[in-house]
Amino acid sequence: MEIEEFSENALTIYMGEDVDEKMNRRLVSLKNEIEGMEISGIEEIVISYTSLIIYYDLFNADVSAIEAAVKSIDTDALLQGEFEYKIVEIPVCYGGEYGPDINAFSEDGLSADDVVEMHSNTEYIVYMLGFMPGFPYLGGLDERLHKARLSTPRMRIPAGSVGIGGRQTGMYPFESPGGWNLLGRTPVHLFDERRETPILYQAGDRIVYRSISEDEYKEIKALAEQGEYEVKSQVRSEG
Amino acid sequence: MALKVRTPGVFTTVQDLGRTGHQSSGFSPAGAMDYRACMLANFLLGNDDNAAVLEMTYQGGTFEALRDMTVAAAGAEMQMHIGGVPVKTGTAANVLKGETITFGPASKGARTYLAVRKGFNIEPVLGSVSTHTRSGIGGYRGRRLAAGDILQTLPEEAAYLADKVTDIEEDDEIRVIPGQQYDRFKKDMDQFYQASYQITKDSDRMGFRLDGPLLEAEGGHDVLSEPAQLGSIQVPKGGQPIILLNDRQTAGGYTRIATVAMADIPKLVQKKQGDEIYFTEIGVEAAREAYMSEIRRIKNGAYLEPDNDFTVHRRRLASKLESHMKR
Numbered sequence: 001m002e003i004e005e006f007s008e009n010a011l012t013i014y015m016g017e018d019v020d021e022k023m024n025r026r027l028v029s030l031k032n033e034i035e036g037m038e039i040s041g042i043e044e045i046v047i048s049y050t051s052l053i054i055y056y057d058l059f060n061a062d063v064s065a066i067e068a069a070v071k072s073i074d075t076d077a078l079l080q081g082e083f084e085y086k087i088v089e090i091p092v093c094y095g096g097e098y099g100p101d102i103n104a105f106s107e108d109g110l111s112a113d114d115v116v117e118m119h120s121n122t123e124y125i126v127y128m129l130g131f132m133p134g135f136p137y138l139g140g141l142d143e144r145l146h147k148a149r150l151s152t153p154r155m156r157i158p159a160g161s162v163g164i165g166g167r168q169t170g171m172y173p174f175e176s177p178g179g180w181n182l183l184g185r186t187p188v189h190l191f192d193e194r195r196e197t198p199i200l201y202q203a204g205d206r207i208v209y210r211s212i213s214e215d216e217y218k219e220i221k222a223l224a225e226q227g228e229y230e231v232k233s234q235v236r237s238e239g
Numbered sequence: 240m241a242l243k244v245r246t247p248g249v250f251t252t253v254q255d256l257g258r259t260g261h262q263s264s265g266f267s268p269a270g271a272m273d274y275r276a277c278m279l280a281n282f283l284l285g286n287d288d289n290a291a292v293l294e295m296t297y298q299g300g301t302f303e304a305l306r307d308m309t310v311a312a313a314g315a316e317m318q319m320h321i322g323g324v325p326v327k328t329g330t331a332a333n334v335l336k337g338e339t340i341t342f343g344p345a346s347k348g349a350r351t352y353l354a355v356r357k358g359f360n361i362e363p364v365l366g367s368v369s370t371h372t373r374s375g376i377g378g379y380r381g382r383r384l385a386a387g388d389i390l391q392t393l394p395e396e397a398a399y400l401a402d403k404v405t406d407i408e409e410d411d412e413i414r415v416i417p418g419q420q421y422d423r424f425k426k427d428m429d430q431f432y433q434a435s436y437q438i439t440k441d442s443d444r445m446g447f448r449l450d451g452p453l454l455e456a457e458g459g460h461d462v463l464s465e466p467a468q469l470g471s472i473q474v475p476k477g478g479q480p481i482i483l484l485n486d487r488q489t490a491g492g493y494t495r496i497a498t499v500a501m502a503d504i505p506k507l508v509q510k511k512q513g514d515e516i517y518f519t520e521i522g523v524e525a526a527r528e529a530y531m532s533e534i535r536r537i538k539n540g541a542y543l544e545p546d547n548d549f550t551v552h553r554r555r556l557a558s559k560l561e562s563h564m565k566r
Contacts (some may be wrong), residue, residue: 006418007468007498008527019463046263048465048490055262058531129265130464130490133374137464137490174374191374193364199264 001075003067009043011054011066015075019049019139021125022079027052028204029078037069047203048128049137082239086205087123089232090171090186092162093217094120098185101150101163110144118142119183120209124169126201134173134191134199138207141169153179160186162209173199184211187221187229194227206236241305242355244388245339248300250443253359253378253390254352256289258367262466262489269369269377270485272444272508273350276314278537279404280354283311283331288538290358291368293384295351297511299342300384302353304334308392309356313404315348315509329404330546331356348509357393371486373445403546409506411435411514414521414529415497418472419465423456424496430454431496435515436480442512444486449516453478456494464492470499470507484508502529 002014015026024047031045031052041061046053054066094116095102102112110118124138131137141164149165155177157163162171163180172178173190186209191198201207212220223229244251256277257270271277271294278288293300299317311331312319319326322338328351334340342351361368361378370378379388424431436451460476467473471483473493482499483491499507500521510516521529536542 004419005523006416006495007470008416008501008523008530010466010468012419012465044260044262046466046489049463051465053466055259058527059534063527128464128490129263130466131265131488133261133265133267133376135265191376193376198365202263 001070003070009056009058011056011063011070012051013054013070014051016050019127021139023050024125024127024139024204025083026075026078028085029081029083030073030075033073033078034070039066039069042066046128048130082237084235084237086201086233086235087208088201088205089208089210090162090188091212091216091220092120092184092186092209093212093214094184096214098217099162099183101181102183104181105145105147108144108147115145115183116211118145119164119169120211123206123208126203126205126207128203129199132172132174132176136170136201136207138168138170141167145169147181149179150181153177157182158185160188160190162186185217187217187224188231189224189229192224192227200231200233241392242308242359242390243303243305244384244386244390245301245303246386247384247388248295248342249298250296251300251384252294252370252372252382252444253291253361253384254294254369255291255367256369257485258365258369258371258377261365265489266365266376267371267374267486267489268469269371269444270367271352271369272485273314273352273505275505275533275537275542276350276352276509277354279329279542280311280313280352281358282537282540282543283313283329283400283402283404284309284354284356285400286354286356286358290354291361293353293390295342295353296345297349298344299351299353301339301341303339304336305389306336306392307334308395309333309400310340310353311356311400312342312351312353314351315345317345317351318343327403331400331402345511349511350508355392355395357395360391360393373486401546402540402543405542405544407542409509411510411516413503413507413516413518414500414526415470415472415518416500416521416523416526418495418497420456420462420494421496423458423494424454424474426457427452427454432518432520435517437515438510438512440512444484446484446487447482447507447510449480449482451479454480454496460494462492462494464490467491467495468498470501470504471495472497472499482507500526500529502526502533 043055124140157178163182165180254271257268364377375381430452436449441448475493
């Protein structure tokens with residue numbers, strides 16, 4: 001564990017080099033430990049691939065107290081004890097107008113059905129969020145689905161689009177320009193301020209994509225617009 | 240009642256001091272770029288420092304008062320007129336129902352903040368009314384203001400406020416704290432600190448792109464994405480630095496040479512395209528002290544002084560307003 005400072009109101013804690021599930025779990029546990037200490041003045045703890053950052057309010061926090069508290073944590077024990085995360089199911093209508101690039105995988109010997117099969121039967125780990133509100137940096141994409149970004153990015157990718165960019169898969173909560181290969185679209189509002197949790201997942205959670213028909217897409221979309229679609233999620237606990 | 244937008248200006252949005260605590264979900268803090276001017280505009284009116292204000296960039300707008308109200312502008316010099324009569328930036332003034340408030344182009348600085356007494360009545364999103372236009376969140380319908388928009392204000396009583404903002408003279412020195420990949424730039428560090436960097440036209444609320452001597456990172460310019468702070472100076476391949484500001488993405492994957500000290504953010508964001516800045520180094524502890532003392536100065540009234548320039552115009556408005564209120 002290395003503690004560094006690059007700005008007045010934040011401590012960055014580096015936990016190593018590896019980007020994997022184990023690292024993510026250590027970071028989430030570390031975040032939980034620090035939050036459990038109820039140190040005054042901490043505004044937020046943000047997890048990324050191999051580090052976490054503690055933002056604090058300069059006028060209500062004592063930096064050295066935060067640092068001392070963090071140092072008192074036994075990082076070797078972070079993988080012990082119970083660990084909980086959510087598995088969030090995102091329905092996706094693959095192909096057609098929603099997924100214009102799904103047939104591009106034929107050059108890798110994969111039919112559209114193969115792509116759907118492989119993409120939707122995997123649990124992806126949310127390493128972190130960023131780029132835009134609710135945009136997950138996911139791990140766990142099948143190597144056979146790795147695909148370089150488009151040479152000419154699209155000016156407009158609709159909100160809800162699910163795609164692949166290089167070794168990553170993910171989805172766009174908001175309309176945006178972008179160069180990802182688009183596989184499909186979810187009717188779920190990935191950001192909805194009417195919901196108790198406007199963003200459905202956080203670092204450490206898992207995302208599973210479920211393939212749906214166009215009819216189901218339209219049904220869910222109508223419900224989502226009314227704020228009445230409830231995304232399926234369950235909590236998993238690992239000892 | 241309310242304030243109606245006749246013309247919005249170049250880029251005008253509703254802001255407060257920002258949306259903190261949601262970066263882990265990817266929400267940019269947004270918020271007033273010049274936090275000092277935002278706070279001062281509010282303090283002139285006796286408002287909370289975090290009350291909603293309008294941030295106008297480069298060229299201000301024209302607004303019609305749909306009720307009697309008291310307003311104040313602070314920040315860049317954009318000649319303000321109320322009912323056709325010039326009013327100084329950095330003072331509070333009364334506006335009568337039907338009168339217009341107009342702003343000109345910024346003659347000094349880049350961003351002006353218009354506050355109304357008691358504040359605008361806008362529903363917060365995740366604890367803040369700040370507009371983040373890229374995601375369409377917050378403020379007035381998540382976007383910049385357009386002609387015809389009507390902003391509701393909170394009820395207020397007539398008030399006469401007699402402070403003004405002191406003249407704030409700024410130089411071009413921007414203090415920076417060594418950043419995440421500082422060590423990768425050892426070779427070019429002298430260059431970074433000795434040269435001037437120009438603010439290019441590709442500069443906005445998300446970040447300022449600079450033009451100056453190229454900076455080369457040993458070992459490459461790409462790093463694992465990690466959280467981006469206000470003022471992070473990232474250097475992508477190509478070597479021209481970009482200062483990340485309020486509407487930045489919450490994570491980034493380019494090398495970071497340094498972080499602009501928060502105390503110097505108000506100075507930085509009042510620079511216009513074409514202006515030049517230069518960097519000097521400050522340690523994190525000194526930067527912390529500098530920021531805390533700056534905030535204390537703002538809150539303790541160090542930037543306010545009695546307004547003895549009691550112009551005919553303001554007296555007229557004040558007395559007219561009082562008699563109006565008595566009726």
